[in-house]
């Protein structure tokens with residue numbers, strides 16, 4: 001499969017609409033292991049929109065295609081929220097425009113960019129490439145259903 | 147009541163529809179880009195590179211097709227859902243900088259800067275411009291003046307004189323007179339008509 005050695009491809013989906021997605025808050029954490037009874041209480045309803053989007057003017061939704069961000073928990077077909085107002089920190093997943101092509105990479109303090117897939121060779125960062133950080137990935141929406 | 151005399155800013159997206167397309171595809175950044183009206187009738191937005199080729203606003207597509215092909219002009223059908231959404235974002239940023247924002251068109255808004263100290267207006271406009279650029283990717287020009295008409299004139303001056311860094315403040319009377327002597331007023335929409 002040729003995609004396995006290349007950067008993810010990105011398709012812009014759109015803005016996050018105004019409004020709210022209200023869910024009743026049942027527990028602050030859902031344990032994947034032994035449940036903690038202390039977490040199990042009902043509080044105020046929560047607005048999913050408020051959790052997912054802190055800066056609506058700067059937040060863009062893109063769909064990811066490809067496998068190069070697998071180890072960062074971002075899979076083929078996932079939807080990511082990207083906030084352009086944030087400055088990337090070491091280890092952040094960023095959308096970058098490389099010679100005009102938008103993809104995702106792990107951002108390193110020294111300005112290096114990396115794939116997140118240990119089965120892939122290192123991403124070849126060409127010296128003369130036009131590279132611009134487009135935004136910082138704040139959330140990844142993954143559908144776990146079979 | 148404000149301690150300062152009235153002041154408005156007109157902020158305007160540069161080649162707005164084309165700039166919206168460029169946000170998502172940086173390959174468009176240094177090439178001529180135009181956007182066509184509904185049904186691809188005529189040019190309704192042009193980047194500086196397209197203007198330099200002699201493509202005119204409202205020029206019918208069939209008349210410029212050959213020129214566009216020969217010069218690698220990237221041509222887009224209009225995508226008003228995208229332009230409207232980018233316009234909303236830009237105005238959301240404006241509202242962080244000014245309490246009253248009047249949307250004048252999809253890419254132009256008047257901001258009331260009366261409460262901002264005259265000396266800091268240009269600085270605020272530069273800050274706003276760079277925030278809009280970072281957050282939305284849209285390049286803007288800002289004109290400041292004591293009336294909306296003078297803000298429009300200042301915006302025109304900011305657009306035509308890149309050395310101003312996208313901001314022109316005509317609050318100061320001497321500065322205003324200096325520019326008024328230089329500008330062909332009929333070029334500025336809304337003034338030429340008077």
Ligand SMILES: [Mg+2]
Pocket residue numbers: 158159160161162253
């Ligand atoms: Mg404009």
